[in-house]
Amino acid sequence: MNDKRFNSILLLAIAATLIALLLQQYLPQKRLTLLPSNTPSYFFHAGPGEDGSPAAFWVDERKLHWRCTPPRDNTTPYFPCSFNLLLTNDGLRGTDLSGYSYLNVKLRVIGKSRKIRFAMRNFNPAYSTPEDANSGKFISVNIPVGDLQGETRIELSEFKVADWWLDQLNIPRIHAQPERSNITTLGIDYTESMEPGNYDMIIEKIEFVGEWVSAETWYLAILTAWLLGIFSYAIIHLIRLREQSRHDVQVINTLNQYTTELRRETDKFRRLSTVDPLTQAYNRFGIDQIVSTMIALNERESGAGTNPDFALILIDIDHFKRINDRRGHDTGDRVLQAVATIIAKAIGRKDYLGRWGGEEFIVLLPNKRKEFAIAMAEKIRLSIDGTLFEPDNPLAVTASFGVSDRLPGEEFNDTFKRADIALYQAKAQGRNCSVMASDRLDDH
Known part of the structure; x- marks a missing residue:
């Protein structure tokens, strides 16, 4: 089997494996x-x-x-x-x-x-x-x-x-x-x-x-197929070992280098697809992936989800359009970066910061309730309020906060919506404050 044919089969097998892994969640x-x-x-x-x-x-x-x-x-x-x-x-x-x-x-x-x-x-x-x-x-x-x-x-x-x-x-x-x-x-x-x-x-x-087919059985079948393929490949090459040993070494080295490079490129593009380039916080896609993982982990570990998956803090910089209009978009970008840095320093190592869009940020606090989150929101709010932005031309910046936590069995969109409503209430109360969301959407 020549290198070109082998590489084609390997790429086809990798593609088939990726499709099979993705297909599992769509099985009837x-x-x-x-x-x-x-x-x-x-x-x-x-x-x-x-x-x-x-x-x-x-x-x-x-x-x-x-x-x-x-x-x-x-x-x-x-x-x-x-x-x-x-x-x-x-x-x-x-x-x-x-x-x-x-x-x-x-x-x-x-x-x-x-x-x-x-x-x-x-x-x-x-x-x-x-x-x-x-x-x-x-x-x-x-x-x-x-x-x-x-x-x-x-x-x-x-x-x-x-x-x-x-x-x-x-x-x-x-x-x-x-x-x-x-x-x-x-x-x-x-x-x-x-x-x-x-x-x-x-x-x-x-x-x-x-x-019909459990995830464990599905993944075991994929693993078995790979093992059978590897085993068959090894048998063929053992038969030809005496004649092709030097060539086989070159193929193995090439494949190892290719696999390492592929993994490196995959990691690179995975990061690019989930991180906001301006603030280095997660982007919306990255946050969605984190939320899906936390919800799935909670359901697997605690059944019906009696423990909180996470608390959520929604942050909106007050009068950000005014900053852009009066100081320019470069200043606005620096303010976004500075606010992201303040939030990142305030939250824990296991918490997640994302830029939801424009001047809006989102913080996920795994396994925390909204009572903890409201205290964290106040900590961040005071840090932002007490920071001197643009020292050469001082600029006062404040932010408003909406806080909620995921209720048992609740969709993420509803958790987010309750926090968003609380954020609007914070805006209505004069901005630069934190509001805890109600547990019911119709209570707002």
Whole structure:
């Protein structure tokens, strides 16, 4: 194989690998939609109501609207009242959910309940029997009603085995972990003591979502393909080693130099594509990449994102157009550079500074809340206000600040918008101040 052909194949393989790596995130997801469905199989489990009939019943079955009405004389700490989907035909052979990653639900809860429990039963002959419905492993997760706004994603890793079930059946440690290989039922119920009244629930969507090919399997396949290619290449060259040893050494040296240069050029262009050349802060594209990485890392490490991904500070230089108009764009550029330097010195080594556009900067504080961010904003604001710009022709510069942090499951655009609204409020309050954003867009 000549050098030209080898290099062409290598470049083609690199290109194919890059495409395969990018393609992974666009692979179709597998979905198991339970509701809405034309042929659902479900039942209620509830204690007796006021008239002795079950306390759970349909208000409008077509709209999947059901109600639980506990009796006024109920004194039990837990009144059974649940809606259950059957995922089995015979009670033994259920549905394998081990290949799914999360549960998508969309429901409306009307009543005083603060939490809703989602629970599954897994049938395993090692500890389950057909005669005892309670012998199926009980795995569940409690979700605050406030989190069930719109379509909600519940990671299956959040489901835990109930301690009462382990104790009741005296389950050995080897079987104490969650299982999803043979799920027979999925239930939704109320987890707290229920006062008299109506507790309504309207179920709009229940579906399990997973990957046809996991990221690990996909990357392992790419790695295996490369290993097989390298192995085949090595075998061929071992056969020709005696005749082509000197030529092979030259090829290896050339390839090593080429790979190093390619890596160097790749690093160079990666930096050029993510850094603002004037201030040396990240540009908007670079910030977008950092945000995507932080959100993905948070979801991987903390499931539904109970810890804050980051806090966000939006900074706008006050009356910057006036600076450009009166002093010229060269002065404006120097002011931008000086402000960027002040911000960079104030934030931590693990924080990120970006130029969002024009005279607007953005700071990302990983794993920080907005209370920390507002203090940081004030620190930066005072530093800017106390700096003498353009000493030969002194210029007073101030900036306004809007602060927010990412709420669980919130899109970055909404986090940014709340900070942007807070920034406009700071402008409206006279500039040179910091405003903390509300947790709700409609509160502004």
